[in-house]
Amino acid sequence: DKLYLNITNRPASDDRHDAFRFSCQTIPLLSFDYFYKQSSKTRDSTVRDIFMKQLLQIKLLTIEKVNAIVEKYPTPQCLFRAYEHCPSETERQRMLNLPYGPTNRMIGEKLSKVVYQLMMSERYNTT
Secondary structure, eight states: OOOOOOOEEEEOOSOGGGOOOTTOSEEEEOOHHHHHHHHOSOOOOOHHHHHHHHHHTSTTOOHHHHHHHHHHOOSHHHHHHHHHHOSSHHHHHHTTOOEETTTTEEOOHHHHHHHHHHHTOGGGOOO
16 A cells, blocks of 8 residues: 655745645645746846856866956956056966955966966957
């Protein structure tokens, strides 16, 4: 013999009394409309959001490091302009050696150089 619980599925309300409990005969669920909207891949993304996603593709760049970068340079254009204002190649390569996270550790010169080389690569030059 198999034992089944007599449980009814129904959409959850905004009421705090609808929290899930095993002793209840009903389980609050998301409505299909809410689920569909939340799982949509076409959410409005800002340039900053997309820039962060791009930076996160670089090996060893963690979310904490990326947050430190976009806090100072929120868009690729801001970063390019900052590179332009650096007087030397060495300074451009070290520019992203910023403090990050609660301990204020540094991103590192090597990782800063990697980002610089990727961002300034001739391969991506559109002119």
